[in-house]
Every structure is written in structure tokens, then in C-alpha cells.
Amino acid sequence: MSKKKSRSRKKKKWERVDGREPNELRPIKIESGVLPNADGSSYIEMGRNKIIVGVFGPGEMHPKHLAKPHMAVLRCRYHMAPFSTDPRRSPAPSRRDNEISMVMRYALEPAIFLERYPRSCIDVYAEVLQADGGTRCASINAATVALVDAGIPMRDLVVSCAAGKYDGKVILDLGDYEDKEGEADVPVAYMPKLSKVTLLQMDGILSSEELEKCIHLSIEGCNQIYEMQREALKKKYGIEKEEK
Amino acid sequence: MSPRHGIVPRLKRKKIQEAIGSGKRMDGRELDDYREIVVKLGVIEKAEGSAEVFLGDTRVIVGVKIKCGAPFEDTPDEGVIICNAEFVPIASPNFEPGPPREESIELARVVDRGLRSAEVVDFSKLAIVPGKHVYVINIDIYILNYAGNLIDASAIAALAALRETMKPIYKVKDGEILLTDKKEPLKAEKMPVAVTMVKIGDSIVLDPSADEEEVMDARLTMTVDEDGNICTIQKSGSYGLTLEEIEKALNIAVEKAPGIRSKITGND
Numbered sequence A: 001m002s003k004k005k006s007r008s009r010k011k012k013k014w015e016r017v018d019g020r021e022p023n024e025l026r027p028i029k030i031e032s033g034v035l036p037n038a039d040g041s042s043y044i045e046m047g048r049n050k051i052i053v054g055v056f057g058p059g060e061m062h063p064k065h066l067a068k069p070h071m072a073v074l075r076c077r078y079h080m081a082p083f084s085t086d087p088r089r090s091p092a093p094s095r096r097d098n099e100i101s102m103v104m105r106y107a108l109e110p111a112i113f114l115e116r117y118p119r120s121c122i123d124v125y126a127e128v129l130q131a132d133g134g135t136r137c138a139s140i141n142a143a144t145v146a147l148v149d150a151g152i153p154m155r156d157l158v159v160s161c162a163a164g165k166y167d168g169k170v171i172l173d174l175g176d177y178e179d180k181e182g183e184a185d186v187p188v189a190y191m192p193k194l195s196k197v198t199l200l201q202m203d204g205i206l207s208s209e210e211l212e213k214c215i216h217l218s219i220e221g222c223n224q225i226y227e228m229q230r231e232a233l234k235k236k237y238g239i240e241k242e243e244k
Numbered sequence B: 001m002s003p004r005h006g007i008v009p010r011l012k013r014k015k016i017q018e019a020i021g022s023g024k025r026m027d028g029r030e031l032d033d034y035r036e037i038v039v040k041l042g043v044i045e046k047a048e049g050s051a052e053v054f055l056g057d058t059r060v061i062v063g064v065k066i067k068c069g070a071p072f073e074d075t076p077d078e079g080v081i082i083c084n085a086e087f088v089p090i091a092s093p094n095f096e097p098g099p100p101r102e103e104s105i106e107l108a109r110v111v112d113r114g115l116r117s118a119e120v121v122d123f124s125k126l127a128i129v130p131g132k133h134v135y136v137i138n139i140d141i142y143i144l145n146y147a148g149n150l151i152d153a154s155a156i157a158a159l160a161a162l163r164e165t166m167k168p169i170y171k172v173k174d175g176e177i178l179l180t181d182k183k184e185p186l187k188a189e190k191m192p193v194a195v196t197m198v199k200i201g202d203s204i205v206l207d208p209s210a211d212e213e214e215v216m217d218a219r220l221t222m223t224v225d226e227d228g229n230i231c232t233i234q235k236s237g238s239y240g241l242t243l244e245e246i247e248k249a250l251n252i253a254v255e256k257a258p259g260i261r262s263k264i265t266g267n268d
Helices: A002-010 A095-111 A136-150 A174-180 A208-236 B005-020 B102-115 B152-165 B210-215 B243-265
Strands: A030-032 A041-048 A047-060 A073-081 A120-130 A158-167 A169-172 A186-193 A196-206 B035-042 B049-055 B058-069 B081-085 B125-127 B133-145 B165-171 B176-184 B193-198 B201-205 B219-222 B230-236
Touching: A030 A136, A030 A208, A041 A136, A047 A136, A073 A095, A073 A136, A095 A120, A095 A136, A095 A186, A095 A196, A095 B102, A095 B230, A120 A136, A120 B133, A136 A158, A136 A186, A136 A208, A158 A174, A158 A196, A158 A208, A169 A208, A186 A208, A196 A208, A196 B102, A196 B243, A208 B230, A208 B243, B005 B058, B005 B193, B005 B201, B005 B210, B035 B152, B035 B243, B049 B152, B058 B152, B081 B102, B081 B152, B102 B133, B102 B152, B102 B193, B102 B219, B102 B230, B125 B165, B133 B152, B133 B165, B152 B219, B152 B243, B193 B210, B193 B243, B201 B243, B219 B243, B230 B243
Parallel strands: A073 A120, B081 B133
Antiparallel strands: A030 A041, A041 A047, A047 A120, A158 A169, A158 A186, A186 A196, A196 B230, B035 B049, B049 B058, B058 B133, B125 B133, B165 B176, B193 B201, B193 B219, B219 B230
16 A cells, blocks of 8 residues: 555656665675685675675595595585574574575585595585575675685686566565565576576466566676675785786 | 496486487486376375375375464464475485484475465465464375485375365354364365476486486476466576576476376366
């Protein structure tokens, strides 16, 4: 009701809750090398999401029987701080956290040269300090930067961004409200140089055409975030401009 | 050749790929063939709804139990659905007793998302005393034999079980909730169906067997409702997919879903 009213009063075009364009990302800030004790780390703000990621390894695998003789094992842990949501959430990992840890691993694995480190282990820990919709995407974006920061050789950066449908329109990078109240949410992770999708999930209801639109829009968003990841890494290593 | 598989899976993969290359899979199926689907309803009399599904040698039972309980804080006027999967040790030499594995959490959540997104059950009609007492529907997926593609088998079983579920009727007397001996259908009318395929090399095969799952590059599940809309997607596996592969998978899913759906409605 109130939504309709404001629309007729302003006589403006369709508007998102936070006033963004349908294909506009939330403001993003990425920093790398933020944790002195980790081998690699990064911090991301994507809208009001605040996520810090630490990478440890490659190192010895504990317990040993989980090591693989021909490649490194990537372990991911996605975890939300009790104060990251309203109301407070239990610090014990939920089933959702476990599933996200798994899809994060599947999203990152294709990019890493795991074959170079047999019998070893790479641990990626993502801690969500504040959640505002799209935490799995933001975590993947930060994790990639942290992996590079740890000096782990990679085929490409993994970039992640969601698109979805809210109020009948296909939109990019859903915020918490749009995620909960919208018709569908399609998180995608993508390797821009290799043109490979490494994470694809979806909830809600979409026609085939809308789904394809969402996937393409997500990838557009990914391409923008890719540049920000590169900037963050260049900044860390003091590279102002790319040498020509 | 995929360097990410151990030596035995690598040999297995070679055989499987050769078979796929010749157009027939190891078990003689075409690339887009499902194994035979058999649905049995009402296999557990003590459950409010139940179904057993055979998908080739994969065998799954879903039992639906309903009780009266408290609603979630953020949805006080709606019923609750809880989906859970048990990988019991009898189903495979690789399954062990203990806390739920990643795969079982994923299975339960993908089935749950399919039912939820398609709005199979109208949650708003499941309040007994809004804000206080609502129907709590437990959907328990029990794997009896693992032979690949647990998601599709479980999604069929869960939907078939919900469709024949009778919910007990409660009456409210002086603020107390009393169970009557009457029951009424839960009314699950929407019909989301999961279609799972795996990518092995450059090929996409439907309804993967256990061997095919072991050597796959990636797996993609798409849940399709009766109007041809997509309600859930889940990608897993350690390799990426191209946009063309995703588009192809989408078309296959939309095309195959009605055939699977008819196996469920055929029982009604």
C-alpha cells in the first residue's frame, strides 16, 4: 500500500528499496592483508555486509588421514558472528552455515592449483561480522582476495554476485530486504578470464527466460567486482598502475 | 584427464568417458535416460504421510510426521516445515553413523528449498492458534540404498509423501489444544520435481549413478514446477560450468520434469 502511494506521489520510475538502479551494485570496499597472523587475509564491505576472511596454508593436513596423496585439500568454513544478525544467532554452526561452507569450497576449488600441493591443506575461514543479504557472495569475493594474498597460485579470481527478482523486476545484488521479500535470488560465482560459473544456486520462482537474465546480470556484476578485487590486490603490493 | 581424482577413480572415469563417448553409459542407458522410477505410497502406517521411491537401485523412504508446536519468531502465524536427511550406514559401505555429513545437509536443504519455493504447502493455513500453536511438519528422508542421485529420488519421495499426508485436526477448548481423532488432507497441490545431471568431461548425463557421481566434474540440480518455472538450483562439484552448459541443463530439466511428475501422479 505505502509502496504504491509513494510511487504515485513521486511519479517516478520504479525504484528499489535503497534507491539503486536495477543493475547497480551496492558500494563495495575490499582490503587485503588485514590479519597479521594469517597467511593471507582480506576484509570486504558489500553494502552493510562486513566480512573478514583469513587463509592458512598450504600446510600440513590435520588429521592426516584426510590428506590426499595427489592434491591439496581445500577446507572452507563460513561462520556468522552472534551479533551479525537481528535477533542474535547462536554461535554454533547452523545447517545453513555448513551448506554455505560447502558451496564456497566448490566455488573456489576450480580456481586453485591444488595439484601443486599434494598431501597438504588450505584453510579458508570466513567470519561474517555483519550480515545484510548476499553474505555467501561477499565471502567468496573476500576469500579469493585472501587466497591471492596468501600467495597461492590461481587460475583466475573467483568473483561472486547475486541477481534476483523483486516486485516483478530482475535486479542485481539483492540487499537483505529484497532477498527476503523478493520472488527469487540467484547467487552466482564466476571466473571472468576462464568464463566458468563455479557457484550457481537459486531459490524462489523464475521462468527460464528470467533465470537466464538473472545469470547474465550477475555476471555483469561479477565483472565489475573483478576490477575492485584487482585494485585491492594492487594496492596491497604498492602497484599504482599496471605496467604496459 | 582430470588430475583431481585418485588413481582408481581416474581409471573408472576413463571407462565411463569411453562409454559416454560411444553414446551408451556403463549401465546401457542413453545420456538423457532416467532409471526406472517406482513410487510406493503409505509404506509407514504410523506416519501421517509416507512414500518409498526406487530410482534404479537407489532406494529412499520419506516419512512425514505432524505435531502441534510453536511457530518461528519471525513467522508467528505460519506453520513450520523441517526437512532432514539420514544417511544410514546400511545404505552404503561409505556411510558411517555419526553427525550429519555435508552431503546429507545439502540433500535436506535442496529438497526443502524445492518444496518451499514452489509453495507446495500453504504455510498461512497451518496456524492452529496464530502466534502460539501451529502445525510442525517434519519431513524425514531416509536413505536405504545409495546408488547415485539421492536428490531426485528424495524430492520425488518427499512430494509423494506430502501429497498423501493427512494432518490431524486439533480443537481449541478454553485455551488448551486438544487432539481429535479426525484427520484431513494436508493439501499439497504444487508439484516441483528435481532434475539432476552431472558434467563428466564435455558431456552432461542425467540421473547419475554412484560411479558417475564419484568421477564427475560438477553436478547441477534444477527443480521445475508444473508451469515450467524454475524453483531451485544447486550446483556442486569442484569444476566450473560454462554458460552454454547451464543453458543446456536448463532446457533438459524443463523437458524432463513432466515425465518424472507423471510417476508421482500416476499413483493417485
